[in-house]
Amino acid sequence: MITILIPSYNHAKYVIGCIEAAAAVAFAGRRILIIDDGSTDESVQIIKKYLSDLNDSSIELVLKPNGGLVSSLNIGLTMADTEFFYLVASDDIPEAAGITSCVKVLLENPGVKFVIGGGYAFYEHQPEKRLGIYGEAQERFFNSTSAARARDMFLNYPSPLLLQSTVFRSKALRDIGGWDPALVLDDYPTFVKLLSRFSIRNVDFMYLPSNCVVGYRQHDSNSYKNICRQYLMVKALMDALAPTDIKLKAISRALASYIISAIKVRNPKAILSMLKASELKHILWALPEMLGMVGRKALRKMS
Structure with missing residues (x-):
């Protein structure tokens, strides 16, 4: 039914919380892939112990030399053998109810290639304070015509717009060639390619910010x-x-x-x-x- 990809790198403190939240997605055939990108902290040991104690064959750890996030995403997409695909960073919190709602929308609308849900941002030192990640900028962007949006993707792109708030048909990501190794960014180029090819709202894709899909962890790093x-x-x-x-x-x-x-x-x-x-x-x-x-x-x- 759905593959949940967790690219992991040096998030020993957070990764188990991410895995536990992802495991709450209860669809039959749900698969979780954790791809560790050569972590240098204790992430791998912690994940291995957790999986050993859990003994759940639907959750798999894949180890690779450090090659960057884009390479992890492409490996995960290659390994995905399910109709639907969702990815979430190992320091974020996937929301099972929102993911489930987006999958149901895709099941009810066979022509829709992906559903952009909503989410909230939070800081570790203030976990109770949740701020919606999308607002007026995103509403304007998605309420515009396909032609206007094609220019706005480069001139007035609403930031943030997150892959981890989105549930995809796996084929849609393969149709755009997955992630370009020449571009380090993961979110922005992917949405540019997706919205260029699948441009019509409520036909090719849906924007449903009321479906809370992810808790997006903020880090204090404006260096x-x-x-x-x-x-x-x-x-x-x-x-x-x-x-x-x-x-x-x-x-x-x-x-x-x-x-x-x-x-x-x-x-x-x-x-x-x-x-x-x-x-x-x-x-x-x-x-x-x-x-x-x-x-x-x-x-x-x-x-």
């Missing part, structure tokens, strides 16, 4: 390397997938957004690094984009 790395990953995606007529604007807008993020956390090193990694034309286009972003935010606060 210089993370901001710059995020920008470089997004830039690589824009270079590879953005249409030629909007590529310059898309990259410049991404640069503007990440510079603003770096300013917020007072990280001048990240700004300098991003500028060094950017072409002059992107920097020049980013300046008015930054002013526009700041202005639009100010107007929203006033309204």
